[in-house]
Amino acid sequence: MTSGLGFSLLALILSGPTAAFVPIGGGVSTHVSITGTALLQKVTETCRAVAEAAGHEFKPTGSSPGELVQACLGPTATGEVSGVKFYSALQEIYTQNGLVDRNFANSAPHHFNSEAFLEGRSLITKGMASIKANIRTENFKAARETMGRVLHTLQDFYSHSNWVELGNTEPYIALIRPDLPLENMADVDTATCRDCATTTCTNPILQNILNQRMLTSGYMGIFSDRKPQGKCSHGGEADLSSATLPRGGIHKDELRTDNAAFHNAAVNAATAASLQLLEDVRLTVGNNDFLRLMGITRSAVVCFVIDDTGSMSDDIEEARKAVYKIIDSKKGTQDEPSEYILVTFNDPHFGPLFRTTDPDKMKTEISKIKASGGGDHPEMCFSGLQLALTGAPASSHIYVFTDAPPKDIHLKNTIAALIKRTKSTVSFYITAPVRRHRRSVRAASFKDYKDLALASGGQAIQVSKSQLAQATNVILDTSTSALVTVFQSTRDPGKPETFPFMLDKSLQNVTIYITGQTLAFTLTNPAGVNQSNIEPIGALAHIQTVGNLRRIVLNSDHQSGSWKININSKQPYTIKVTGQSTITFIYDFVESFKGPHPGYAVLSGLPQAGQPATLMLSVMGRRGTSSIRVENVALVVSDTGVESNGKTTDMGNGDILVTVDEVPAGEFVVILKGTDEMSSSSFQRQSTTQLSVSKVNIQAMVDTSVEPGKDFNLSFSVMTKGPSGKFIISGSNDRDFPMSYPKSLSLTTGTYTNGTLTISPPSNTPSGTDVTLTLEAKSSNGVDSNHAVLRLSVVTKITDFVQPVCDVVSVWPDDCPRDMSQCMFFEWELSANLTDGNGTGIERVSLRQGDGTLSYTSLNVSSVHASYNASCCSQIVEFVAIDKVGNVGKCYHSIVRSAGHAAFSLSTPLWLCLLMSAWILKT
Structure with a gap:
């Protein structure tokens, strides 16, 4: 049984639509509730063990994710601590758990249907090996995705087999222990069920099967009603074989009056089995890495991508100083980064990616960077940035230092796709050269950097080398816990405009960033007090101007309520308002799927143009979800401010299903408005990553690890809602592994066309390496495109399954x-x-x-x-x-x-x- 904390927190975070994670259980007990119960219990146990080992008490002040994380991090977490990474980690596991019902509906091993016990056990044990290998190499996202899929298959065993009908109350340990035999399984010629004319018999398993304690599972017929003679069916409307003698079914997915005892027993056994698997992973990787897997860390991640060519010596020194300042000023606080990442690049080299949780090791590594060779010629900037985007956790802040245009401009679309997928924020520090003959080239390259900064919600800061030290204050601002975006917008071309935004009482350290040339602005608070850009220190804020950046830090006693800022410029500009608060949200665009267990799946690319769209949105407050009231969710076009309001369905406990009749054209973000019940103040929050629409759709799925030295074939499908014709296919991966795929596909409107991509990891690839693969389909005229981003895990085949x-x-x-x-x-x-x-x-x-x-x-x-x-x-x-x-x-x-x-x-x-x-x- 879980603790009281586990149950109360579970009620807050497991409230998504049950259709997304269809049973075990319709209604109360679903895959997500079983998974969540096990995860919360194991996280609570681990937090308590870590706290006791550190000599402090584990005593959460409440039941929200933020309060659990704060108690788990211990005495250093004294300020605002956000539970958003923990919540996001849980959602990643739940999402992949649910996708097994869409991507592998007709795969018997994935659901332990049709007596596929050996094959199902193989999926679990291979998945566990992959999870452990990924965690060892700190590829936590890949480990979470695999964990979600493996837990689904493990849990299905107890619902789809006759394990509980045989009187078993404990989990079948052999499912996660390949060194133990699977015993007494019915063979294909052994009848297992009697006929059930009503299709809802309490226990149709034959008595001799029960007496001999023989293991069987139901056959599932999605496309055919055929099954071996005398065999049990899975049952239900989607199972065509359930109408073939012997009729009926033995699944315990849904709680019914005829199967209540078996259903509850299956839920209990599946929960206990999930705990066993999680405990095995925890023991293997240790408490600290298990908590990192679950997103329970201090929230800030510092990631630098640095050009180390000869002209960058001053820039490298300023980046080094910024890292030292972050480490020294935030050590021992809740804002101390949980991870440090560093990638260098020049030409033709880039990488490798260096990561550490030890600040002293980061100091040592960045002190080794020496500017040498080359000049301010084009460098492999995007290749280095690709490594950072795939290696850093989702929603990271990445800082790029360079004085040269990107040589690898062909990766720009890949970078944009990765930004949209990871929701990471990328800021560029570009130190412009003084040579006049380079000016036109620099202007073009700055536009490329600006495009990607805008797409991510970051800054493209163009300064001289002597100004760089002042500009790095932005890094200190964003390397902090509980960072939220209140408002952001862009205008290109620029025009005079007034931008309203709402500040609530929970916000601290509010900072406004404006980038652009030749502009003036006036800031106004709710009481009507003004401050203009010519007042560096005024009644409302401190204003710092460096290069094309204006950094406006509001006074700590700023008023809550409706603020506005008027910007007067005919040049392009951007504006962004940030602060610290535990009131925040996460979201994904989703699409519904049908089948035996219908639900929702996260879109792999961009939403469809001209079509309705659905978002799954989760909101968190200072004391959990009950302290927040959502009033409006909209998609806002970034360069016009035009809003497309969504219709919201409250799923309970902060989870919102949002339907938009038509996604707006152009780049847009998600904005949420509501009321903080604790302070009775209105708030607004905005997503950072800009999205757009496409008439192209790509579908691809991965469910197994890849072995070093062996080709892996990935099937994908492409469809367009636009005109038929030839579409250009391109792919890349962050490990530069050899790949082959069709360079083009001829598409017919409304029909999926299939293709195969083959990737070949070298034989010396370390086990646990993850590969991020980006696949793009673009119309021949370049007008329309879409992408899919997938993760593959390279894991050496394991033959040793014997425990010490x-x-x-x-x-x-x-x-x-x-x-x-x-x-x-x-x-x-x-x-x-x-x-x-x-x-x-x-x-x-x-x-x-x-x-x-x-x-x-x-x-x-x-x-x-x-x-x-x-x-x-x-x-x-x-x-x-x-x-x-x-x-x-x-x-x-x-x-x-x-x-x-x-x-x-x-x-x-x-x-x-x-x-x-x-x-x-x-x-």
């Missing part, structure tokens, strides 16, 4: 005094040998339970000797050994006395106490 074995050699003494008031005067010790049967080597040994001291001989060998020493006040020990491929072995021992065991007591003669003390007591 623990052999307790000795325990001395084997008991302790019964009088626990004397326990601190006595000690005990344990000696054990840990052996890795297949010889891949034990990689890590860690203490899981017990307050004593664990020591062991060197690792990475097949046998490790471990010694444990503890006070008699701590009489249970458990430690784990993990081998190189992630198999987990446990060593558990208890010296807790049974009731009849001899022990010290107050009536023990003094001479015997002294004799026993001489034997036990250590000084």
